[in-house]
Amino acid sequence: MATYEEVKDAPNHPDKYLFDVRNKSELEETGVLPSSINIPLPELERALNLPDDAFTKTYGRKKPSVDAVIIFSCKAGGRAARATNLARTLGFSNAKAYAGSWTEWQDKEGGQ
Template identity: 40%
Template sequence: MVVNKLISFRLGIILNSELRQSKKVFVSIKPLSAKCYHTLPKVLHQHSHVTPIGNRVGNCFLAPNILSRAMSGSKSLSVNYDDVVKAQGDKDILIIDVREVSEIQETGQLPGSIHIPMNDVVNELNLSKENFKNKYSREKPALADKIIVSCKSGRRSAWVQSEIQKIGYSNSYNYDGGWLDWEKHQKALNAINARKRVL
């Protein structure tokens, strides 16, 4: 597979963004070939030690969402816990919890979100404005509106982010830490409040 200069450039941007967040997004099963060096950013050479997954580019393996984002030109936008807290008070931002029904039943959905399982998000965003509002008690977002997607750890929601960007929702963000990050911060906050009550 030959990757042109534009795709290679996009991969460089996406991979550097992912690596700053310590994500294991790509691997190589063997030392990278000369073809890989010419095709992909040199940053690959420093991170080639985890389990192979996804699509092959030369002798490199990329997580499917990374390669598809590079080839489609979709943006890598992410939010953290503080961003999500702020978004929960903003009626113009739609937060979508994309975990499965069984997960929601176990933990409850992310506060301030609507729940749409990951494989249904694209179809639901294609509903008419009237049907969307009737189903979710929220206005259907316009293509330019901000959307935050969240799952358990940020991996599935990254895929959803890529898919909804393809249908025009370019201002969509992934909550990188997902429910696990939310839960961690909530437990820490509860512990601080408990100590305050004791004092």
């Protein structure tokens, strides 16, 4: 599991990936985690199976290697856990969920 502190520090570690698996409409309502890439859960398997150049073109960042640290976030942790399990089945061995997800982030950041 990823912690709030690890997620907050993620922008300082370009080797880590932070994927928000909420729907775009949810992001518009609440805001986004700094340096996160939005890949809604229903699109995640397709995204992680894209060729490297297509991933980069679509998401503006190099596709993570199978051993890269990938942190998944959603609203309250449920979809992040499902995303983590999916990524692991696809071979991404260092995938983990941010259990508190947006709910904890907003709490600790004071609604900023």
